[in-house]
Amino acid sequence: MNHKVVVTGIDIISPLGLNVDENWKNMVAGQSGIKKISLFNANDLDTQIAGEVPPEFDEYYKKYIKKRAAKQMTRVTRMCIAATNHAIEAYQIPIHEIDKSRIAIVLGVVNTGNSSVEKGTDLSNTILKGMNNAMSAWISMEYRITGPNFTVSTACASSAYAIAIGYDFIASGNYDMVITGGADSIINPEEIKGFNNLYALSTQNSQPEKASKPFSKDRDGFVIGEGAGVVILESKSHAEKRKAKILAELMGHGISSEAYNIMSPRAEGLGMLNTMKTALSNSGLKPEKIDYINAHGTSTMLNDLYETMAIKTLFGEHSKNLHISGSKSMIGHTIGAAGAIEAAITIKSLEEGLITPTINLDVPDPELDLNYTPHKTVKKNIQYALTNSFGFGGHNASLVLKKYN
């Protein structure tokens, strides 16, 4: 039996805020969270800008994490734990009344952030802070959850993969609830230099808030962001039984490999096309049903071009009716956290009937001629939405979400 999967809790920590409500307000207003880097002196780097989580986070997390445990976590792991605990608190998830062996934790991460800019690392906590599985492990200990906990690392699609795996866990009937999401930060000199060497990052340092510009002709690479996204999945029957507030239905997903190149997407977006097609097929939906796509939209030349080509091929004439938006224009690319953050934004869009904008789309690109929701939020009642995540290494994921009526 294929159990239906719903979302009963979300949270976001990003450059635009420390919880989902603050983020949503700022995203609807079309704000940018991109600034000059303050975590370290970036003056000698080609890229000197990023989307950093607000400094108030250093006080905020203390509400959710004990001092002793915090010492053994990186700042990134703290983001994930704080977002999870806030989601559980804000959406009143009664974890302690649920069979703990039927709850799983699956999170996406590329880099736990134990880099040269991490503070408080010494011999006593080097290993603990560097463990890529730390964030899921801490959550299992906090709530005494005895179902599986693990992290997934599929580059920029990591937390979208986590959500997809969570879907499968529940659909199979093996689990009632899965805490999914992810957290990440690569704002450190080593990785910025590395990405600069690949010509992947924007170097438009003079106006940070204008630098991330998905689908604009003058885009020159992605802007690094950081943060955490949490999406709590639950079987529909379990959620209804406990009279939970249901935020959206996760209809299905497509995850696939491009099997092509370690960095570049497959030409003409063929891998992206296959992933979206699989997601729709697994969800039992025809392309015409989709109203909105939260695009991967990185602000790199190839991603934005190929994603547009893939959308046009899959949706045909209907592609002109679609609303598309690139959240990375406001918060940057949060790498392993991006899939979950953008899924949470999409869930808010379904709930609120608002499509957040692609800011900085100032120079139309003749090859990119779809409706990317430029500059301003649009009011529109949407029923079905798709959210895309495509990672280095050819890791692709698309999630299909439905408004819960």
Next chain:
Amino acid sequence: MAVINEHTKSEVKEIVLDFFSEECEVDINEITESSNIFDDLDGDSLMFLELIEIFKKKYNLNIELKTIGKYSIKHPVRTIGELIDMQMLIIEHENDILSLE
């Protein structure tokens, strides 16, 4: 070998209680010798090592962590009282603690 007296014992106890109160964010008056470090205080085994570093400096001890590791495998510590007793033995016997076997 250091000589342990009542003053040392009370000093060690005070340091241990202060450390757990601070690290575990628990009122010092709620910590007793029977408090379970893991279940009652939400502590962890790394705290033992941090405490040993504190005592190494304070009493200028000649003790290696691997020696303590070998000793504690056979004498696991669960309560604050057991931890204080172990710290006293370490201060008294330093690296010779294994000869107590």
